Amino acid sequence: MRPTLQTVADTVGVSRSTVSNAYSRPDQLSADLRDRILAAATALGYAGPDPTARSLRKRRAGAIGMLFTSSLSFAFTDPYAVQYLRGIAEAAEQARTGLLLLPLSVDDDVAAVAAVNEAAVDGFCVYCMPDWHPALDALAARGLPVVSGQRRASDGPQSAFVGIDEAAATRAAGEHLMALGHRRIAVIGDYFSVAPTIGPALLASPADVAYYTSRERLRGYQAAFAAAGVDWSTVTTVNVPGNCRDDGAAAAAHLLDRAPRPTAIAALSDIVALGVLDALRARGLQPGRDVSVVGFDDIPEAAAENLTTVHQPAADRGRRSGELLLDPPADPADRTVVLPTRLVVRATTGPAPS
Amino acid sequence: MRPTLQTVADTVGVSRSTVSNAYSRPDQLSADLRDRILAAATALGYAGPDPTARSLRKRRAGAIGMLFTSSLSFAFTDPYAVQYLRGIAEAAEQARTGLLLLPLSVDDDVAAVAAVNEAAVDGFCVYCMPDWHPALDALAARGLPVVSGQRRASDGPQSAFVGIDEAAATRAAGEHLMALGHRRIAVIGDYFSVAPTIGPALLASPADVAYYTSRERLRGYQAAFAAAGVDWSTVTTVNVPGNCRDDGAAAAAHLLDRAPRPTAIAALSDIVALGVLDALRARGLQPGRDVSVVGFDDIPEAAAENLTTVHQPAADRGRRSGELLLDPPADPADRTVVLPTRLVVRATTGPAPS
DNA sequence: CGCGCGTACTGTATCGATGCAGAAGGGTTC
DNA sequence: GAACCCTTCTGCATCGATACAGTACGCGCG
Known part of the structure; x- marks a missing residue:
């Protein structure tokens, strides 16, 4: 039988409340009594007020x-x-x-x-x-x-x-691509469709995407492209089910193994973008020359692999x-x-x- | 006033226990009554049994x-x-x-x-x-x-x-260094002394280290060195307060900026070992030729930087x-x-x- | 018809603590 | 010496749920 406040109180000969005070409100009792209580508690193997019971009473989970x-x-x-x-x-x-x-x-x-x-x-x-x-x-x-x-x-x-501001972030990236003269663009991201498959997604409009982050980022790209006269209908969108490098490479394969291939690929995360880089290299294509690639997040690996990306303060x-x-x-x-x-x-x- | 089991019970006109059963033991009441209870709960904005109270009663925190x-x-x-x-x-x-x-x-x-x-x-x-x-x-x-x-x-x-088996792991690493002919060795790790400073630690014996992991790893090195006739007293030990790359570099500085410098440095973690590599490169020294470096853990970065290290299955x-x-x-x-x-x-x- | 039995539900004790009103005891004040 | 205060401690209600014994009732069976 595990000891409780009551056990300790009975041992010392005081009330339960007093023992509680010994732990939680040391100013409510004399130092001497408190010491006696804590000593008795230690002797009984009582490790202090039960966190669950305390949470219930204090209405605070901690x-x-x-x-x-x-x-x-x-x-x-x-x-x-x-x-x-x-x-x-x-x-x-x-x-x-x-x-x-x-x-x-x-x-x-x-x-x-x-x-x-x-x-x-x-x-x-x-x-x-x-x-x-x-x-x-x-x-x-x-x-x-x-x-x-x-x-x-x-x-x-x-x-x-x-x-x-997700949309403003990708809008800047999109404007960068437009300024570089890219007109055949693909965007790779997750949750474009509910189906967890890698492959082209038919997206009449970014607004159709039910996942906030992807939707807003797509909107930013759409705005940047539109401002340069590039209609959304000319943009290829590819869905990746998970945010991982291999999936990024597989998604890129859908874009690179057909003609005409896009001149720029925007990935909605760095991990996926790094996968795209893998796919490019596997085909002897040079990122930044043959095909431009943009990521999102600016994780440490992005800097290491010289990836153009959107920085956001993750830890902050x-x-x-x-x-x-x-x-x-x-x-x-x-x-x-x-x-x-x-x-x-x-x-x-x-x-x-x- | 937030609704409780009692509120719902009163609304439906059943006992509190029955409402509890509706959530936790659906087989204990008729489907019809259960539906009525859940409907009433939703209407009242009752989101289900309070986790804290439930934990207290069930004596399980989850x-x-x-x-x-x-x-x-x-x-x-x-x-x-x-x-x-x-x-x-x-x-x-x-x-x-x-x-x-x-x-x-x-x-x-x-x-x-x-x-x-x-x-x-x-x-x-x-x-x-x-x-x-x-x-x-x-x-x-x-x-x-x-x-x-x-x-x-x-x-x-x-x-x-x-x-x-921490000691067996570093023993293998130590034997590797011995086989390569190293005799002037330094070991860098944490908690060699209680003082949180970067610098040489005077360690008469690994047994003096109060931190289990460091102690056992040092023991392994000691055993490997002893087997090759290298006495522990000839080994330099350096303390690092935190497991980070910069501290590793700073600790290495203590070893590299004096003569004779060690021919091999064993770090008790990869992060520290990578810092040692930084320090070597900053001095124009080539790891593996001028000074050998061994790490511990085999984190992904270790493979990327070609670090010799001890692999342990972290996720497992x-x-x-x-x-x-x-x-x-x-x-x-x-x-x-x-x-x-x-x-x-x-x-x-x-x-x-x- | 009375017995046993299973289903569906109720009532009470309990989990282990804290908050708060108030009492006992000792000392100060006028 | 009565009024008052302060410190220290007590006792009760409460937090929101679950466990378990018990009750009511319908039903099949000999």
């Missing part, structure tokens, strides 16, 4: 929850996600709060909703979830504070936004998200944080081949 | 805790730690259990102990903590299952071990740890898992210069 796209373990393979996590971990650490990573099975929506409903947390942080995911509705139903990097119509008044994004969640500003206007991005031109973009 | 060396945010900068985390996340995901990352302030022991005592979890996973850290005692006091990668005298009967280690924690084998013998390691010889080791 942890924040983190929701990821796809599976939890997959998130650790994505350098951008790791940076983001690092930022949020910093914020949690500072506030002496735990960080609960929620397991979201990729294809089991019921389990995902259950995970959200069963998480003992004080708030949630959402990282790149598809808009339609039922876990987001479960989140809203719980009524806890939420910080997200994507805007949703159903966001409650409690919710906050920490992110970037995580840290600000955590801070906003742990200490929500009273003024709703302060609950929207838009971080800066910038185009980083490296070696994988160059003038369109004539 | 999460496992993760303890890291140094600060939580720092762990994300270490590729090896990230791989380990990925493994444990996989196990957690499979068991539909949350993963609670505990904030351990670097130098605030009191806060670290508090974090352990306040974590609502069903067990703990310990990753590379110094043996003397008070949080480990707090852990033991709580009496929860613990899986660790380091053995401690005070480990309880509940505890399990998942790790590698995490995954097995999680599995053992979530589903402890009845037989104590099965609670010790020793994973294989192997020496990976690449370009940074070569014959000792004459």
Whole structure:
């Protein structure tokens, strides 16, 4: 039988409340009595107030929850996600709060909703979830504070936004490609269609994409192309199911093994862009000369491989998200944080081949 | 006022237990009544049983805790730690259990102990903590299952071990250096002394190191050197406070900027070894020819930079740890898992210069 | 008709703590 | 010596759920 507050109280001969005070409010009792209580507790093998019971009573879990796209373990393979996590971990650490990573099975929506409903947390942080995911509705139903990097119509008044201007970011990248004279363009990204397959996606308009991040980034490209007189209907879009290098290479294959091939390929993430580079090299094509490639995120590997990309502050994004969640500003206007991005031109973009 | 089970029960006109059953044991009531209850709950904005209250009653938190060396945010900068985390996340995901990352302030022991005592979890996973850290005692006091990668005298009967034979791993690396003819050797690692400074450490014997991982790895090197007739007293040891590349370079500076410089440098982690490579290159020295360098872990960057190192299965280690924690084998013998390691010889080791 | 049995639901005790009102005890003030 | 105060400690209600024993009731069976 594990000892409880009552056990200790009985041993010392004081009331349960007094023992509780010995742990949580040392100023409420004499130092002498407190020492006696703590000594008795140690002797009994009592390790302090039960965290669960304390959470119930105090109505505070002492942890924040983190929701990821796809599976939890997959998130650790994505350098951008790791940076983001690092930022949020910093914020949690500072506030002496735990960080609960929620397991979201990729294809089991019921389990995902259950995970959200069963998480003992004080708030949630959402990282790149598809808009339609039922876990987001479960989140809203719980009524806890939420910080997200994507805007949703159903966001409650409690919710906050920490992110970037996705469309402006890709618009800059698109203008860069236009200035270089590219007119035959392809865009590779995820969630263009719901089907988890690698291959061309028929997208009448970026607005049709149900995944916030991809949709906004496509919009930015569309705007840049339109401003240069390039109609969206001439742009090829390719879907990748997962954010990984091999999938990027496979998606690029769809574009490179047919004529005429695009002169520029814009990937909506660096990992995918690096896969595109692999595919180019495998075919003896030189990035930046034969085909230009742009990524997104500016992960460390992008610099190492000289990839032109859009930089976004991953760790900052995580840290600000955590801070906003742990200490929500009273003024709703302060609950929207838009971080800066910038185009980083490296070696994988160059003038369109004539 | 947030709705509770009672609110819903009163609305529908049934008892609280019945509403509870509607959520947790659907077979205990008729489908019709269950539908009515769930409908009423939705109408009231009741999102399901409160996780904290449920945890208290069920005596199960639905999460496992993760303890890291140094600060939580720092762990994300270490590729090896990230791989380990990925493994444990996989196990957690499979068991539909949350993963609670505990904030351990670097130098605030009191806060670290508090974090352990306040974590609502069903067990703990310990990753590379110094043996003397008070949080480990707090852990033991709580009496929860613990899986660790380091053995401690005070480990309880509940505890399990998942790790590698650290000494055997470095012994192989040491034999490799001996076979190449190296006799002037330096070893760089962390926690050689308690002082968090970069610089030579006076270590009469590896046994003096209080940090399990470093101690065992040093023992392996000592054994390999001794077998070749190289006495430990001729080995230079250098302490690095943190596991990062810059510190590795700074530590190497202590060795390279004096004569005679060592012909081989063994680092107890890849990150530090990569820093050593930086220091060599900054001085126009060629790794593997002028000075040999060995790392430990075999992180992805090690392969990219052709570092000779000891491979250990990071993700496996995490995954097995999680599995053992979530589903402890009845037989104590099965609670010790020793994973294989192997020496990976690449370009940074070569014959000792004459 | 009475017995046994299974289904569907209820009532109470319990999980382990904290918040708060208030009481006991000792000392100060006028 | 009564009024008052402060410190220290007590006792009760409460947080929101689940476990388990118990009850009501319909039904088949000898």
